[in-house]
Amino acid sequence: MPWNPSLLPVPRSWDQEDEERLPPAQKLYALQNLPLPFIKAVGFDMDYTLARYRSPEIDELAFKKALRLLVRERGYPVPLLEAEFDPKFSIRGLVLDGVRGNLLKVSRERRVVRATHGTRPMDAAAIEACYGRRRLAASAKGFRSIDTMFEIPESHLYALLVDRHDAGRLPGKDVVGIFKDVRWAIDSVHRNGDMKAEILSHRAFFIPKDPQLPAALDRWIRAGKKLFLLTNSEWTFTNGVLGHLLNDADPARPHWTDYFHTVVVSAQKPGFFAEGSHPQPMPGHPNVFTGGRADWLETRLSANGEEVLYVGDHIYGDILRSKKSLSWHTLMLIPELEAELNQLEHHADDARELLRVETQRRRGMRRASMLVDQIARNREHRKLLGPRLSPEAFQALDREAAILKVELAEVQQRTESQRVLVHELNRQIEATFNPLWGPIFRDGDEQTRLADQIQQYAGAYTGKISNLYMVDPNTTVYAPVLALPHERV
Secondary structure: OOOOOOOOOOOOOOOHHHHHOOOHHHOOEEOOOEOHHHOOEEEEOOEOOOEOOOOOHHHHHHHHHHHHHHHHHOOOOHHHHHOOOOOOOOOOOOEEEOOOOEEEEEEOOOOEEEEEEOOEEOOHHHHHHHHOOOOOOOOOOOEEEOOOHHHHHHHHHHHHHHHHHHOOOOOOOOHHHHHHHHHHHHHHHHHOOHHHHHHHHOHHHHOOOOOOHHHHHHHHHHOOOEEEEEOOOOHHHHHHHHHHHHOOOEOOEOOHHHHOOEEEEOOOOOHHHOOOOOOEEEOOEEEEEEOOOHHHHHHHHOOOHHHEEEEEOOHHHHHHHHHHHHOOEEEEEOOOHHHHHHHHHHOHHHHHHHHHHHHHHHHHHHHHHHHHHHHHHHHHHHHHHHHHOOHHHHHHHHHHHHHHHHHHHHHHHHHHHHHHHHHHHHHHHHHHHOOOOOOOOEEOOEEEHHHHHHHHHOOEEEOOHHHHHHOOOOOOEOOOOOOOHHHOO
16 A cells, blocks of 8 residues: 655645646546555446436426425425426535424534525524524434435425415425425436436437546546446436447447446445345346445455445435445545635635635734733732822823723724624625535534545545546546645645
8 A cells, every 4th residue: 555754844745736636627636545456346327427417407307396296295285386497596515404394504523614594594693593503413303414416406396385384375285395395206206207208319418428428437447447337327328328328438348337347237336345145146138237235346346445435426225334334435526616626715815815814814813812811911910019109100000901901902803804804705705605505515614524424534525527538547646645634834
């Protein structure tokens, strides 16, 4: 395994200078050292990993189909069919509170930092009254994490129905029942085949091609890596999607299955990484299997544990479980990354100004604290030493107190102005990411729960699979050297 001497700069890989010149959206961001020379097998999820679906169009499709199911089979009012999907309402990483009808943005400390009741924003007082200052147990009953892009329409649909419930327009329904109905409807539209059939019927529209995808996969195959597909989608849909993306893209691999040593469909992740099931061979396709389990797959690949790298977009179903259960290396696909990077670049000057003003504000607060202490000490001197002080000494203390109070007032006025400016700069920057929720990885100076999970369980992350074309499959990808605050110079 690679070794780095402590407290020395990270060794540069042979192509790191070239990598540094890549546009940020094309980079792979390492959180842990990835020893690619030791990786024997590289696995891929399909949905939102190998296949990037057109958004928000596909989200609106799921939204509309779920609404029709609720009206047709669960007795919801017909006028609901006129509801419009708002692609800007929700972001990934939120937590849906199905008991209270709320949608929550949670910090890495598991505190609720933003919230809506239905679609209506909750202020700080309402959030504290509802959740206090305790850590939120997002895995508890009644909560649902919005971990994948597929769940974005679910959160908006639930919020709209909570609004209608509060307005008395859903008689006989309560927020918990609505929560369960929406969950059933979204699951149903993905399982009953109707939505997938429509996607495949219009695959050129819903599944845009990435011309670099075949080249990226080919480079890693030629480097001696065994590629495998591990997806929860069934064979018909998988064959339709990947056939559209990969068939005839490379004369050496005319069929998409030619890119993969092993293909597993209907994998039932995350259960696949623990107990799994008995794999069923697909007739006519010798390397394709339905179901299976991790130990069988590792044996078939002649690779196990840290010899495997798995790439997926689901923090729990792909990343956390494969890492914790099997010790696989993990690479997380974040489809929103390019848009977030574009916003960061666009607001780079504003962000630097925010940092400058906030640094000055914190220095001012420290100075104000010292001035308050000096004023208190002046007051104590007058009280304790009064009988022994000369009139001249009293006058000196009075002059000192007056000077300290003037300076304190000036510092407090300045820090308050800086606080207002920081708040306004931060509000302007975050509103361009999402007017209601801000960026997905951060809230002010706090990281979100999603960002914390990525750092804990993903070995690296990137925005699209084709970025792997720019990564040497036989060179270690180094993460930044972690340092405690006192080690930073």
